[in-house]
Amino acid sequence: MRWTINGAEVDETVDVRTSLLDLLRERLHLFGAKKGCDQGACGACTVLVDGRRINSCLALAVQYQGREIVTIEGLGAPGALHPLQKAFVEHDGFQCGYCTPGQICSAVAMASELRDGAPSYVTEDLTAETIDVTPEEVRERMSGNLCRCGAYNGIVDALTETYAPAAEADKREAA
Amino acid sequence: MSLVQDTLQAVMKKAIALAPDGFIPGGHPDPLIHHKHGLIGAPVSRIDGPLKVSGKAAFAAEFPVDGMAYAALKYSSIPRGRIAELDTRAAEAAPGVVLVMTHKNAPRLQPMPPFMSQPKAAGGDDVPVMQDDQVHWNGQPVALVLAETQEQADHARSLIRVAYEAGHGVTALAEAKANGSEPGLFQGEPLKLDLNDAEDKLAAAPHKVDVRYTTPRHSHNPIELHAATVYWEGDALRVHDATQAVDHAAWTLAQVFGLREEQVHVTSPYVGGGFGSKTLWQHQILAAAASRLAGRPVRIMLSREGVYRIVGGRTITEQRVAIGAQDDGTFDALIHTGTVAMTPHNNMPEPFILPARSAYASRSFLLDVETVKLNMVANTFMRAPGESVGTFGLECAVDELAHAMNIDPIELRIRNEPEKDPTTGLPFSSRLIVEAWRRGAERFGWSKRGAPGARREGEWLVGLGCATATYPYYRMPGGAARITLTRDGRATISISAHEMGMGTSTAQTQVAAERLGLTMEQVTFAYGDNTLPGVVLAGGSQQTAAIGAAVSAAQRQLFETLLQLAGNDSPLAGLKPDEVGGSDGGLGKLDEPQIFESYASILQRAQRESVTAEAEAPPPLELQHWSMHSHGAMFCEVRVSTVTGEVRVNRFLGVFDCGRIINAKTARSQFRGGIVMGLGLALMEETQFDERSGRIMNPSLAEYHVPVHLDVPEIDAIWLDEPDPHTPMGARGVGEIGITGVGAAVANAVFNATGKRVRDLPITLDKLL
Known part of the structure; x- marks a missing residue:
């Protein structure tokens, strides 16, 4: 399975049940996207997919293959903030x-x-x-x-x- | 407690009250109070801001560990009884499962010493943690699954089958009340006060109100879910926790697992909000037990529903407030009594009478919190426990009396302003609520307030309301700090305090830099680790004072050592610690600043790379010597739809008397944040409890409503900034006062808009139609 995450190609095999949020956090250790409810009610997991915002906890990683995903880590870092x-x-x-x-x-x-x-x-x-x-x-x-x-x-x-x-x-x- | 102990304690209390000021901590004003143009009060941006806005601040569930397994919990579905059958075979056979833990295979554990039962106790409840087949509340953990991934753990958890033998759970308030009540005990003292026959004085008073108010259960709902990353290193337990009490958590875990406190290492550098909820609950213990059993590091992150099931919130209150007054509005009687629910497995009687103890002068008082017991998740501390809901009843009743007597509610409050603490007789350390009222009334345009129901704009009725906010100054025992100063002129302050977003690390870096005469860049504030000095709970809005007193003590020790090291060849020779202050990277004589030597020079001559000082803060005797409280004048404008009954908040102003403000930027956020949570309490928040089953019915952020962006107008928060002469830095703490008084200010504004009194929170539209 492949995604473009913060400009880089990512190749991982995950459970079909894995949310995009858990892919980011648990597999890629991009902990900027937060888990606050895992139910789409709080927005803490918001990331950008092809420039649009989604709740990554309600998105299955497998659905978003081939898409361009940007997390907070892709926007800026200390010393080079957005x-x-x-x-x-x-x-x-x-x-x-x-x-x-x-x-x-x-x-x-x-x-x-x-x-x-x-x-x-x-x-x-x-x-x-x-x-x-x-x-x-x-x-x-x-x-x-x-x-x-x-x-x-x-x-x-x-x-x-x-x-x-x-x-x-x-x-x-x-x- | 024995009669002898009682008497001794009473004598001590009297002696502390009567002692000369100079014998009491705070008797000599903190020299920092006189630093007018330095870092104290400056609107400094958060030092951890860049990390937080870029997602780089590591929270408890963000420490990857090799070989880590994920936990999922299964919760009971009955409030009381026993587990009759527990079938875990399918779960054990499910892919990726490492362990299924139940009471049958859990390691032997002691119950958690519950919060406030001992100095470092942190337990939310004291029932056995997965040790037997007994069920104590609906939602109690009955099984834990560990698996290679969270998905596998969650699925396997769904395969566990439990059959219960239901016992009799008390889940209805009426039944609990019928079973009888007991007086609430808070901080070792009964929540009772009976002064000068208040009932008789009320009966005889020419003007009176006598009304009942209720407040529902509330859930803290920090956005970070309760989580921990846990593993064993031999016999030592390592916990990356989300906690506002690292030392309490470590000590309590040691009791549970039969360890020495030194064998438990708890760190919590960032906490995604706590508000009273981030203490020790069963999940950290279950994770540690499972880790030991499986021999694997464990990550546990509760689901949002899980937080509702096992982390308690604020309990329900039923309050009676009665006030009797003379024609001039002065109070003859102030009665605030009522009932709160607790459980058989905790002791947290929501102390809603605390504001009435010191808010107003009255010729008599009757205050009483009675407790009844329900089988439910143990209720706990939530932002301004007592004051947040107590000010709702008290401050609505004052408004009701003002309306009945046709006196302006601000004027009525000012007429009842006490000269000294009305129930203890102690002098106030500093009290400027009248000034806050005057300033706020002008700023808010209070004089434009009309009669109830008089102002209509289209479909909207518009009204103004006000209420007093109040929260005590606390400083808990146990504060201690270490300062390490190095030859390159840098200092590290180490103390086991917490940063949950209050701004502690930034504000305390400011304070330390100002005390030592360094820049903020030269100071490192180390915190959130139980191996550091001191026991500093992030609670009771006390961290600012507790850290301040400890660092101040360590600073004195440091200056003493530096003066010794400086010796006779230094310009500082012969000076005493009290005669010098930190400035420009060194020590200078206070009244002759040109007598100076830099830290680098002192250490160089002494051939030292660094110098370290560690000291304990003095016991907080000031709390028994003065009556110490913060106040605020809260103003609210609402509009209420005549079509739907919907309430919208147009404007809100809080004018605060909280002593000296350390950081204008982060303090404003604390005030505003408290007010926002208060708007939730006023208008939408309620943890719904099914009285038949004892189950919480809205365990999600979709069904438990908290204020969102569109619910919150621009909030005006200002402060008088008058230092309290008897506290460290002249500050009194700002974390909790913002939520107090808000419920009443909103309710009183709704009354002014509509002419309707809503006495049962939250003020939802059905109550206004």
């Missing part, structure tokens, strides 16, 4: 840090959903080509990622700081 990772540190968008990789992976995909104009429950203009990164959009779209420490305010600040200026710049360019 801008969003830096913003999480700056805005204290976490306390214990357990839900954090999932929040960050989820947010990266959320930003592209907004760029692509995928509407949400709080979007007023459903026909807009792109949707602004507002605190309300962020709150709605990130509600699948639970944070029991309650660092939500810091997470929203980190996301709007990272993505709102980019959205503004995109708009200026388009104009």
